[in-house]
Amino acid sequence: MSTKNEAGKRIEAKVTTPPPITKRDITKSFVIWHAFSEVSLNFERLQALAFCNSMVPILKKLYPNDKEGLSCALQRHLAMYNTEANWGVVINGITIALEEKVAAGGEDSAETAELITGLKAGLMGPLAGIGDTLDFGTLRPIVMGICIPFVMQGSVFAALIPLFYQVIYMAVTSNILINLGYSKGRDSIMNILQSGAIHKVINGFGMFGLLMMGALSATYVKITTPLVITTGGGNSIAIQEMLDKIAPCLIPLLVVFAIYYFIKKKGPHYLQILCAVIIVSLLFSFLGVL
Numbered sequence: 001m002s003t004k005n006e007a008g009k010r011i012e013a014k015v016t017t018p019p020p021i022t023k024r025d026i027t028k029s030f031v032i033w034h035a036f037s038e039v040s041l042n043f044e045r046l047q048a049l050a051f052c053n054s055m056v057p058i059l060k061k062l063y064p065n066d067k068e069g070l071s072c073a074l075q076r077h078l079a080m081y082n083t084e085a086n087w088g089v090v091i092n093g094i095t096i097a098l099e100e101k102v103a104a105g106g107e108d109s110a111e112t113a114e115l116i117t118g119l120k121a122g123l124m125g126p127l128a129g130i131g132d133t134l135d136f137g138t139l140r141p142i143v144m145g146i147c148i149p150f151v152m153q154g155s156v157f158a159a160l161i162p163l164f165y166q167v168i169y170m171a172v173t174s175n176i177l178i179n180l181g182y183s184k185g186r187d188s189i190m191n192i193l194q195s196g197a198i199h200k201v202i203n204g205f206g207m208f209g210l211l212m213m214g215a216l217s218a219t220y221v222k223i224t225t226p227l228v229i230t231t232g233g234g235n236s237i238a239i240q241e242m243l244d245k246i247a248p249c250l251i252p253l254l255v256v257f258a259i260y261y262f263i264k265k266k267g268p269h270y271l272q273i274l275c276a277v278i279i280v281s282l283l284f285s286f287l288g289v290l
Helices: 002-014 024-035 047-062 068-078 089-103 109-152 156-184 187-195 197-220 239-246 252-267 270-288
Strands: 229-230 236-238
Touching: 024 047, 024 089, 024 156, 047 068, 047 089, 068 109, 089 109, 089 156, 109 156, 109 197, 236 239, 239 252, 252 270
Parallel strands: none
Antiparallel strands: 229 236
16 A cells, blocks of 8 residues: 555656746747758758757756756657658647646656657658648749749849748748647647648649749740741741641640650659750751741
8 A cells, every 4th residue: 555655656746847838939949940940951860950959948948957858858859850841840839739748747758758759750741741842842933933024024122022932931831830739739730631721722822833834834935937838829828827826835835745744754854854955956946947
């Protein structure tokens, strides 16, 4: 009976109440991650040093007088980690919430510590896929595509818009996501992934991006043919004029589709595409076809 009481007292002794994490603490952690997420990349741990650095203010507050607990927590976040810095920041928020639980102690603190490592490893891939697709594969090309015509006309402000957009968009989005991850815990990302809303957003921006790329192709890909067909009656038909009546910019469109087909079948071998375009252009120009 006395042994049970002693065990119960030891468990209760481990249960502590760490200082509460405030929004200011989360913002400080977010700023560190936002500033250094791509700075300390290395082949051994990738973004682990930046992630651990962003967690230092949180962990110091959770373990003010527990050097051993602080050391274990820091080591926990030095394992290899790599994700897209913007959307992946929701993992930071979830981790902060779980670290609070670990610091409070209790019977399930060890399981929660293992859960942190497992969640980071399991979520960094899917979130990197969402972030890379939406931020760098869709939104950034759209913004740059809108600005390019104005830049070509000499607008300095238009040249700076993509930079301003990237900084402001990532700062606002990351701040929202890290607070969402903290407030909702590990269920937050599951709600995002299972709702299907993110896929609708990606598909919508993807369609708009294709529309922009099509407009840019028709505007800036200049390919015409000087071929003229002479009939038996002495009349001549300009091939380019006839094609423009059927579908303006038809040749540039066919070239864009040909390159797209090559990329889809063979992969993004851009050097091969560039060399092929140069060789074919020189050849057709020499023959007088294009």
